[in-house]
Amino acid sequence: MSSGIRDKVAILGMGCSRFGERWDMGAEELMVESFTEALTDAGIGREQVQAAWLGSCMDEVNIGKSALPASMALRLNNIPVTRVENYCATGTEAFRGAVYAVASGACDIALAIGVEKLKDTGYGGLPGLDVGSMPPLWWPNLSAPGVFAQVASAYMNRYKVPRDVLKRALAEISAKSHANGAKNPKAHLRNPVSCDTIMASPMIAEPLGLFDCCGVSDGSAAAIVTTPEIARSLGKHPDQMVTVKALQLALSNGSEGGYNDWDGSYIHTTRVAAKRAYAEAGITRPRDEISMFEVHDCFSITELVTMEDLSLSSDGGAIKDVMDGFYNADGKIPCQIDGGLKCFGHPIGASGIRMVYEMYLQLLGRAGERQLKNPRYGLTHNLGGFPHQNVVGISIVGRYQ
Amino acid sequence: MSNPAVNPKPIPEINAHSKPYWDGAQRGELMIQRCRGTGKPFMYARCWSPFDFSPDPIWEKASGLGTVFSYTVVYQPPYAAFKADCPFVMAIIQLDEGPQMMSNVLNCDPESVRIGMKVKVCFETRSGGFKIPQFEPA
Numbered sequence: 307m308s309s310g311i312r313d314k315v316a317i318l319g320m321g322c323s324r325f326g327e328r329w330d331m332g333a334e335e336l337m338v339e340s341f342t343e344a345l346t347d348a349g350i351g352r353e354q355v356q357a358a359w360l361g362s363c364m365d366e367v368n369i370g371k372s373a374l375p376a377s378m379a380l381r382l383n384n385i386p387v388t389r390v391e392n393y394c395a396t397g398t399e400a401f402r403g404a405v406y407a408v409a410s411g412a413c414d415i416a417l418a419i420g421v422e423k424l425k426d427t428g429y430g431g432l433p434g435l436d437v438g439s440m441p442p443l444w445w446p447n448l449s450a451p452g453v454f455a456q457v458a459s460a461y462m463n464r465y466k467v468p469r470d471v472l473k474r475a476l477a478e479i480s481a482k483s484h485a486n487g488a489k490n491p492k493a494h495l496r497n498p499v500s501c502d503t504i505m506a507s508p509m510i511a512e513p514l515g516l517f518d519c520c521g522v523s524d525g526s527a528a529a530i531v532t533t534p535e536i537a538r539s540l541g542k543h544p545d546q547m548v549t550v551k552a553l554q555l556a557l558s559n560g561s562e563g564g565y566n567d568w569d570g571s572y573i574h575t576t577r578v579a580a581k582r583a584y585a586e587a588g589i590t591r592p593r594d595e596i597s598m599f600e601v602h603d604c605f606s607i608t609e610l611v612t613m614e615d616l617s618l619s620s621d622g623g624a625i626k627d628v629m630d631g632f633y634n635a636d637g638k639i640p641c642q643i644d645g646g647l648k649c650f651g652h653p654i655g656a657s658g659i660r661m662v663y664e665m666y667l668q669l670l671g672r673a674g675e676r677q678l679k680n681p682r683y684g685l686t687h688n689l690g691g692f693p694h695q696n697v698v699g700i701s702i703v704g705r706y707q
Numbered sequence: 708m709s710n711p712a713v714n715p716k717p718i719p720e721i722n723a724h725s726k727p728y729w730d731g732a733q734r735g736e737l738m739i740q741r742c743r744g745t746g747k748p749f750m751y752a753r754c755w756s757p758f759d760f761s762p763d764p765i766w767e768k769a770s771g772l773g774t775v776f777s778y779t780v781v782y783q784p785p786y787a788a789f790k791a792d793c794p795f796v797m798a799i800i801q802l803d804e805g806p807q808m809m810s811n812v813l814n815c816d817p818e819s820v821r822i823g824m825k826v827k828v829c830f831e832t833r834s835g836g837f838k839i840p841q842f843e844p845a
Contacts, residue, residue: 445809447789452797455779463777463822511797512780560757564750564806570777570799694799 310586314409315550316537316706318530319348322663325525325651326425326494333362333369333423334379336526340656341380341419344528349540352380355530356413358387361400361420363654365391367427376419393690394602396420397527397658398555398699404531405550414536420660421526422653430521432654445692451519453692454605455511460570461611465622473513475625476606477504480517482634483603483642487649489675494523494651518606523651527659529666534706547706548669551587551683554579556698563694573608575698576615576687583700584617589683592617596639596702597681598668600661602689603646612687613641635676643668643676658699661686665703716788718837725752727766732838737771737828739804740764750806769804771828772845776801780817796820800842814843 321343323336331339345352360376362368369375373387392399397420404416427433431450445453462472481501487493499517507516532540537547556579562568580592589595596618603609610628613619618639619627627633633641644650644664647657665684667673683704690697721729728751731738741748742756742764755762778798784790796812798820812820813829825845830838 447785447795447797447811448809449781449783449785449797451783452779452781452785455781456777456797456799459779459822460777509780509782511782512794514779564757 311405311409311553312551312586312588313534313549313706315405315531316534316542317548317550317662317666317703318350318415318532318537318540318542319344319346320527320529320663320666321345321347322492322527322656322660323525324492325523325653325656325660328423328425328524331524333421333526334375336423336524337376337379337419337421337528340526340528341417344417344530348530350415350530353383354415355382355385355417356415357385357404357407358382358417358419359400359403360387360389361391361396361418361655361658362389362422363391363393363396364422364424364433367433368423368655369421380419392697392699394604394652394654395555395658395688395690395697395699396655397660398686398688398701399658400655401529401659401662401701402553402555402699404529405553408531408533415530415532417528417530418659419526419528420653420655420658422655423524424522424653425524432522448692449511450692451511451514451605453694454607455514456570457572457611457693458513458607461607464569464571467625469513471625473505474501475610475628476513476518477501478628479603479606479609480504480648483646483648486635486643486676487645490645490650493645493649494521495645495649514605514607520604520647520652523653525651525653525656525660527656527663529659529662544706546670548666548703549706550701551704552583552700552702554583554586554700556582558691558695558697560695568694570693572611573615573689573693573696573698575696576612576689576700579698579700580616583685583702587683587702587704589702593639596683596685598640598643598665598678599685599687600642600644600646600664601687602657603642603648604652604689608689609641609646612689616685616687635678640678643673643678658686658688661688662701662703669703669705715834718833718835718839724754728752731768732830732840735830735838737769737840738766739769739802739806740766748804748806750802750808769802769828773800773802773826773842775799775812775820775822775824775826776807777822778812778820780820798842800826810840810842812843813841
């Protein structure tokens with residue numbers, strides 16, 4: 307019988323590059339930027355890393371196939387390096403590989419690194435994915451803003467929310483992320499934006515305007531993990547140690563999109579993964595116990611429904627919580643304290659690890675101007691794909707106990 | 708990579724499993740499949756049932772009637788080929804038979820589309836005369 311991942315793996319060090327338009331660097335250099343920070347933080351040499359997982363999503367426009375680019379750029383010691391890809395949840399997938407490797411006892415110190423270089427495409431969204439020959443039957447004419455906008459329509463229909471009420475709450479969500487991102491020196495977008503400006507922005511897919519959509523970025527993030535015992539032997543004091551409390555992944559199986567088991571107003575897999583993650587971490591009252599969280603705010607509506615899918619807001623209650631400032635930097639459970647995908651940025655393969663990076667900094671009191679008071683548990687939510695067909699990765703990290 | 712900016716609106720790549728679906732569309736018929744084991748209908752085309760993996764599902768003509776399950780109005784085209792269509796409705800249609808499919812709702816004011824609205828199948832002709840199932844108000 308599995309006992310879960312709780313407290314079996316400690317984060318020894320983390321690093322994150324500056325996100326944004328990194329014309330000065332290629333993907334390899336971006337990996338070196340996050341890796342060297344993580345090595346310094348961990349206090350080890352690169353020869354001590356025994357296995358690595360590389361997350362990169364868009365191999366067509368990025369570093370190409372295989373994990374060789376990471377092995378070569380980081381001059382790893384001929385160790386096993388595995389490349390993983392799971393849509394926009396790729397970063398969490400890389401983290402999961404490294405965490406499981408350590409938890410299994412197969413190696414002592416493992417690396418997860420994610421990278422993506424997207425601004426060279428010259429396009430504000432994601433380039434098209436090679437999807438095979440069948441999807442034209444059932445998702446013709448799909449656009450990413452379009453499918454998430456359909457969630458907004460279904461949400462308004464389910465809870466009888468007037469369009470203007472939802473639009474205003476979505477604007478508050480984006481304004482909050484801009485306010486937070488302005489305080490993050492590594493963030494892609496560092497400009498505060500008012501709700502009036504957000505609501506007046508050009509419409510992309512009703513009711514989502516330009517400021518309801520995150521962009522894409524160049525960037526990299528890295529995590530070095532080990533066991534709590536080895537971390538202690540390497541000089542990490544247990545009071546200054548962050549451990550993984552839960553790490554869950556849930557994938558759609560086709561039921562949401564095809565067979566009417568779903569009303570379109572929430573993300574089914576987030577609910578499944580959250581339930582498993584809370585059980586694994588021993589959390590029974592998430593709204594009281596989670597101190598802060600990073601969600602996959604690819605669109606503002608995704609963030610809104612995720613608050614409910616994570617059982618932090620009641621079903622239909624997220625709009626009130628958002629308008630009450632519950633998720634603001636000075637609220638009860640700050641969300642996207644680093645700016646989120648919306649402002650920190652979204653280099654696909656790095657995003658899941660970037661979320662853990664912020665929770666790690668906050669837990670160790672190293673988040674500078676954004677530092678929250680005494681956080682206990684941080685949660686990350688990484689969504690890949692579409693509302694009806696997706697990959698959801700959730701991690702919960704906290705101080706070692 | 709292909710450059711979507713210079714391509715016309717896409718037409719599907721047809722394979723052995725999806726051929727009856729696309730052949731039906733060329734005749735002006737919306738085709739769905741039914742599982743031999745459970746009797747349940749499904750979309751999209753497969754050579755086995757997603758319910759019990761029984762082989763050789765039955766092809767049948769759907770009524771072509773359905774309701775809008777959810778929708779949005781797209782103002783920014785995903786590719787340049789869709790620019791002339793903007794603003795257009797991108798909707799999930801729940802067929803009267805049960806399965807859902809993504810579609811556009813054509814031949815109406817985009818702002819008039821609502822969840823629960825009754826729609827019926829129609830066919831959009833693309834390059835080379837190829838017909839794509841779409842929907843319009845019933």
